[in-house]
Structures are given as structure tokens and as C-alpha cells.
Amino acid sequence: INHIMHNGGLYKRPFNEAFEETPMLVAVLTYVGYGVLTLFGYLRDFMRQWKIEKCQNAIEREEQKDFVPLYQDFENFYNRNLYMRIRDSWNRPICSVPGAKVDMMERVSHDYNWTFTYTGRVIKDVINMGSYNYLGFAQNSGTCQEAAAKVLSRYGAGVCSSRQEMGNLDIHEELEKLVARFLGVESAMAYGMGFATNSMNIPALVGKGCLILSDELNHASLVLGARLSGATIRIFKHNNMQSLEKLLKDAIVHGQPRTRRPWKKILILVEGIYSMEGSIVRLPEVIALKKKYKSYLYLDEAHSIGALGPNGRGVVDYFGLNPEDVDVMMGTFTKSFGAAGGYIGGKKELIDYLRTHSHSAVYATSMSPPVVEQIITSMKCIMGEDGTTIGRQCVQQLAENTRYFRRRLKEMGFIIYGNEDSPVVPLMLYMPAKIGAFGREMLKRNIGVVVVGFPATPIIESRARFCLSAAHTKEMLDTALKEINEVGDLLQLKYSRHRLVPLLDRPFDETTYEETED
């Protein structure tokens, strides 16, 4: 409520984002836990080196031992000694459509997670809190599936060519016109893989002599695309507009590092919803800064398209802004549309340029026809063009589920990161043993969750990430909340001391993104 006045009326609704600070005792105990595990890791490595114990991980061959060691860095040490011990919470095979409830194959390990065997039993109707199924379109029955089946019987499953050669079907053209209409931009282009959309198109847009300003917590695809492009990359603090403004000012004033020439292009890379934090980008301020300093904005709406906004049109719709202000709108069809692939939308000249110059467009196989039909049907459903109100109901149901779930978890006393309206809910676990314990206990109670640890998050801030869906009914959410409450009491996860303070705008060099009032 404070920001509306401070930012000159840029925000039309309150922007409530909070990242509660790690309690000191919890941080110390987490480090103690990691210390114990590191010591035991050294002991096990010693035993493996001196052949006291059988070595089951990858090692170099005898001939390669004199060269640069491959497996001695911290990531590999972490992998062998910490990740292996709790590995049964990841890569769990599922054997049904990943809707609100999913069937999982049960597996056991007799040698402490080095190998797994299947018992043959299938755990049925596990409540799925991990799939990116925001609007509930991951179904194996219904209009989307029937349309996709018809297209499958007409076109087959494979395209056998890239877009430029013989792979440009009429449904691809229809999809691109539909996506452009959905987003409110002039033109759009669709690709077969969301990761490849980012990593192959950023090098086509920027090159040497350009500047990329990217957020601290950007996704690996954006980082890879930025590094492949050869441009200079500068990082600003997560969602921190003062940091971004300072970098922009420095870039304009000082220019390129040695020659002091002006930068050819300045591209700001942000995401709509950051999937590990659950935070939403401060888009009105970013657009105001972009206009002031005449730079370009690349918005990656992988998680926010379909999931935010009163009409489901993403973060631009959520803030009530003009889609023409964002130069490159990128998104994926994986999350809210229940399909696969990515798209880029923008001005017609930009998309025409990308059709010829993007690696993904020229070399990658085009999208499979049934997948395209799934996207077309689900997008028409969200827009309301198929004559029903299912799409609108899904969007509203997701917003209600989000608010309800987040409110209840906060009331229970867990530390939840992120914005009040984001359907991605990270629940902090901190201690490494609790990562494995949480995953296992929740599966025992028939709820499937995704827990995240070190390489994806900072080492002490491990979390469990819930992805809400419009397909979750209130009863499912209540069951899930009850079980989370039980497991929270059992594992002592309720760290919150209710010291949430709404974020105030202060110069960035005083504090980090989360503020306390002392």
C-alpha cells in the first residue's frame, strides 16, 4: 500500500512480496548439519580412494589420472556424498497423466540409493503438488484431447523437417496467429522446446558490443543464451529496481569498458514469475526504466502466462500494462497449456528477423501436430472463444486456490517466500536431512511434492516447492494442508516468527531485497 504513492501511481494494486529472513539458530544448525555430512563425505571418499569400500560413482580411467581431475570440484563432491543419500525424492517415475492426482511407481533401493528396483506396485491417486499444471489442462479426456486425437489421425505424430524446409504446416501458422492475438502483439513465432527458445534466440538478438542486464536469479536457459551471445553481461539484484537503475545509468554514462563507445543495444532480461522464489517481477517499474534509458526488455513468461492476470494473459495483464511496451515477450506452452514448446511475440519486423536468423527456427524440427492442436484448443478455451466459460473459471479458480493455500500455510507458521499472487509456493526447509525426510513423509501420506536443494538454490536455503493448479479442488487442498501441517509438526518446520514487513523502497546499498525494520 506504501508503494502506490512512492512509485508515482505505477501500481494499480498492492504488491505484497516478502522473503522472511532465515532465523539465526536454524542457519547455524544447517551449517552444523552440512559440516557433519562433509566430514562423513571426506571419510567415504578416503575409503573409496584406498579401496576399503567399493566405488560406485564415476571415476576417471587409469590413463586419464594424470590429466586435469574431472570429479574433484565441490559439485561432484556434493553429488556423491550428499545428493546420493537423499536421491529417492527425485526422478520418481509416474505412470499416468500428471493432473491433480497422479499414479507413481514404487521403487526401493537396497544399496542406499545407488541403484533402484521397482517393486511392481503402483501408488495410486497421489495428490500432485509438483507438476506445472497451473490451469489444469494436463488431461487425458475432454475437448483438448479429442481435438489432438483428430489432428493426430490427420497429420500423424512427426513432422520430419525443420520449419524452413518442409515442416511449416498450416496449423503452425494458425497457432502463431492465435498466440499473437492472445498476447496482444503484432506477430509471434512458436518453437518446439522452451529451453531452446531462450538459449537460441538471445544470441540472434544481441551480439558483441551489446549489454545484457540480467536478474540474479534468472533461469539457466536465459543465462545460457546470454553467454552464447557474446555480449557483456551485468547482473542486478533480484527484483531490485534501484540496482537496475544504477547499472543502466553506469552503462549509459560510461559506455563500453575500454573504448568508452556507447553500447549498441541494452537488453534487460527478466522473468514473469521466478520459479524458485515465487516472486513476480516489478514490471511497471522495469518498463518505466526501460523507457527512460531507451533500452529493450525481454520478458520470459514461462511460469506466468496463463497463470496470472484476470484474463490469464500473463504478468502484463496482471499489472494492467500495454503489451506493446515489452519488446520481446517470450513464454512456454509447457506450464499452463499442458503441451510443450515455447514462443516469442513482438513486433512484426522482429519476428520476421527471427524467422531467418534464429538457430532454433532454422535447425530445429518443428512442433508435433497433436501438441500444436492441444495448445490451440487450450488457448481458445482460456480466451473464451470456444463458447464456454471453462477458461475463465480455471483462471479464477487458480487465483482463489493460490490465495487460500498461501494464507493457510502462513497462518500455520511456515516460512513461505514470494508474492501473494504467485501460484508457485516455496516452503523453506533449510536443513539437508529435512529435505529427504519431507519428500519421503509426504509420499507416505500420498502427496507428491518437489523438494529442491543445493545447485538450484543457495546451499542453506533448500525448499519444498508447491505448484498449485486450477484442477485442485478445495478438498484436495485441505487434505494437502492437513498433511503438511502434520509433517511440519513432526519435522519441526514451522520456523516463522511472523516478522513479515512489507517491502519499502530504499536505496539498494543499504539492505538486500528483504527488509526488516530495525
Next chain:
Amino acid sequence: MDIKRVKDYIYWLYYQYLLITCSYVLEPWEQSMFHTITVTVFAMVVYTAYVFVPIHIRLAFEFFSQIFGGQPDSTV
């Protein structure tokens, strides 16, 4: 019934200890080693406290009472 509740509570405390020190994820022989070391260190701390803390408290008490109580003697 009460004995069961007490046993459950003690088991829950043991579970918390396992989670916090991350011995929950260790293999059984590593767990035994870790428990041995922890119990040894804890026993040594308790023994040291039992032997030395009363003597130190009595000495500190005498030192401070000498400072405050011994002033009239020194000025005369």
C-alpha cells in the same frame, strides 16, 4: 497409556536430533560411529562441568566478594 506417550515423545526427540545433525541420511554404521563420538563428547562435557564448575563458581564468588566486601579494610 502414559508410558507410551512418554516413549513416543522421547522417540520424537531422538528423531529431531537425527534430523538436525543430519545423521538421518547416514548409513547405519556411519550412524553408530557418529552416535559414539557424540555421546563421548557429551559425556566429557558433563564430567568436566561436574568436576570444575562448582570450584570455579566458589572461587569467582570469593574474588568478587573480596573486591566489594574488602574495601573498608583497605581504606583503614
